[in-house]
Amino acid sequence: MIAETVFAEGLSFDPWWWEAAPRREVAAPPLPGAADVAIVGSGYTGLSAALTLARAGRSVIVLESREIGHGASSRNGGAVGETLRHSYTALAGRLGREAAIAFYHGVREARAWVENLVITENIDCRFARVGRFVGAHRPADYGAMARDTEARRRDIGFDADMVPRSEMHRVIGSDAYHGGRLIHSDANLHPALFHQGLLERVLAAGATVVPHTPVVAVRRDGSRFRVATGGPALSAGAVIMATNGYTGRASPWLRRRLVPIQSQIIATEPLPRDTVERLVPGRRQLGDTRRLHNYYRTSPDGARILFGGRAGAGELRDRRRSATQLHRQMIGIFPDLERARITHAWAGFIAYTFDALPHMVEHDGVHYCAGYCGSGVAMAPYLGHKTALKVLGSRGAATPFDHAYRRMPGYTGTPWFLPAAVWALSVRDRLRV
Numbered sequence: 001m002i003a004e005t006v007f008a009e010g011l012s013f014d015p016w017w018w019e020a021a022p023r024r025e026v027a028a029p030p031l032p033g034a035a036d037v038a039i040v041g042s043g044y045t046g047l048s049a050a051l052t053l054a055r056a057g058r059s060v061i062v063l064e065s066r067e068i069g070h071g072a073s074s075r076n077g078g079a080v081g082e083t084l085r086h087s088y089t090a091l092a093g094r095l096g097r098e099a100a101i102a103f104y105h106g107v108r109e110a111r112a113w114v115e116n117l118v119i120t121e122n123i124d125c126r127f128a129r130v131g132r133f134v135g136a137h138r139p140a141d142y143g144a145m146a147r148d149t150e151a152r153r154r155d156i157g158f159d160a161d162m163v164p165r166s167e168m169h170r171v172i173g174s175d176a177y178h179g180g181r182l183i184h185s186d187a188n189l190h191p192a193l194f195h196q197g198l199l200e201r202v203l204a205a206g207a208t209v210v211p212h213t214p215v216v217a218v219r220r221d222g223s224r225f226r227v228a229t230g231g232p233a234l235s236a237g238a239v240i241m242a243t244n245g246y247t248g249r250a251s252p253w254l255r256r257r258l259v260p261i262q263s264q265i266i267a268t269e270p271l272p273r274d275t276v277e278r279l280v281p282g283r284r285q286l287g288d289t290r291r292l293h294n295y296y297r298t299s300p301d302g303a304r305i306l307f308g309g310r311a312g313a314g315e316l317r318d319r320r321r322s323a324t325q326l327h328r329q330m331i332g333i334f335p336d337l338e339r340a341r342i343t344h345a346w347a348g349f350i351a352y353t354f355d356a357l358p359h360m361v362e363h364d365g366v367h368y369c370a371g372y373c374g375s376g377v378a379m380a381p382y383l384g385h386k387t388a389l390k391v392l393g394s395r396g397a398a399t400p401f402d403h404a405y406r407r408m409p410g411y412t413g414t415p416w417f418l419p420a421a422v423w424a425l426s427v428r429d430r431l432r433v
């Protein structure tokens with residue numbers, strides 16, 4: 001009963017983003033028999049690779065098993081940051097200072113590259129350098145972030161400031177955190193409009209994009225590849241697998257290296273403007289240091305709050321239940337939103353890797369580019385572009401993210417351990433340990 005009261009009439013399970021950028025049902029063009037490059041997956045990775053390759057004069061086919069942009073690229077929170085799952089100090093402790101500096105330079109370049117892409121391609125996707133505030137869930141998190149900020153500033157430069165709890169209302173209308181870190185250079189955008197803009201540029205560059213055509217297998221065929229679909233097969237000179245959290249049985253090699261994890265978002269109904277301005281001053285991107293972290297923001301028009309996170313331990317099939325749980329988490333941060341009803345609730349899959357770092361790599365001649373660990377709005381288009389440069393044999397392809405995936409012995413692609421792991425993390429969050 002309580003669950004029903006949080007939903008507005010006509011609750012939609014489609015992303016709120018699709019209101020401005022609906023998934024268009026495009027008729028699948030006939031599959032040509034051959035192409036220079038076949039790309040599997042039509043999200044940011046696949047489209048960005050396609051754009052670079054098509055503009056370099058290659059014939060390119062993007063194959064998508066569902067409608068174009070069905071995956072995370074039209075569903076995400078739209079945060080664009082210089083973000084890795086490991087803090088700079090944690091990464092330096094693990095891999096050494098030099099490697100940590102290289103990876104952090106890499107994410108900075110990715111963020112800047114995406115901003116430049118939006119500007120030079122003139123993609124109207126509400127890109128805004130709003131900054132991001134990350135709230136400390138535990139007092140110790142504040143100290144750790146302060147030390148990390150200092151080290152990052154010293155070693156690579158970092159446009160960020162610590163905000164003590166006493167000044168927190170300057171950046172967020174909540175008392176839920178023990179202060180936090182404000183990263184000025186971070187931005188956000190409308191993810192589905194960004195995807196749509198990319199798609200339009202890819203089509204204009206002459207690439208073919210084919211929906212409803214799942215690739216079922218990729219095999220070597222002499223010096224080329226045979227890309228098998230449910231229907232006719234395609235001969236390709238090179239193949240890029242860009243399937244990230246939706247990687248299936250067509251690519252067992254990649255599946256063994258990725259852990260797909262579901263993430264959910266709810267959108268509130270339009271709220272009084274002064275409420276939103278008080279809770280989210282400056283329309284900043286917001287998040288926290290929970291182990292199962294929440295990420296949230298306003299809609300680009302400043303009318304709604306879009307609140308994302310992980311609503312439970314299992315893979316959530318009961319979408320009303322998971323939306324209710326997210327709503328509860330949201331009012332834990334913003335008690336004023338208790339009566340704000342949900343108009344949209346949706347989910348999508350991200351892909352984690354066993355070293356919690358993004359990867360692109362070539363294996364047996366096939367290019368793989370996936371595993372952004374929830375930071376793909378910047379990393380996916382950037383590494384898609386880098387992978388395309390690698391296919392073209394360009395020296396510009398070099399990046400520290402071109403490194404081998406790590407594996408977990410015995411893991412074949414079904415994350416049986418996830419419910420227990422997520423449950424344990426949620427308990428630690430609740431106990432703040």
Ligand SMILES: Cc1cc2nc3c(=O)[nH]c(=O)nc-3n(C[C@H](O)[C@H](O)[C@H](O)COP(=O)(O)OP(=O)(O)OC[C@H]3O[C@@H](n4cnc5c(N)ncnc54)[C@H](O)[C@@H]3O)c2cc1C
Pocket residue numbers: 040041042043044045046063064065066068069070071072073074075076077078079080081213214215216242243244245246247248250263264265295308347348349350351369370372373374375376377378379380
């Ligand atoms: C709810 C949510 C919130 C997120 N928030 C953020 C955020 O705020 N900031 C951020 O940086 N990142 C965020 N992410 C992550 C980000 O969206 C992804 O990392 C990024 O979109 C990955 O892009 P991609 O092109 O690699 O994969 P996707 O966009 O997932 O596309 C993969 C495509 O491959 C297709 N496919 C799979 N198998 C086949 C096959 N055999 N044949 C043909 N096609 C196939 C799928 O149908 C899918 O369309 C979020 C993700 C989710 C789900």
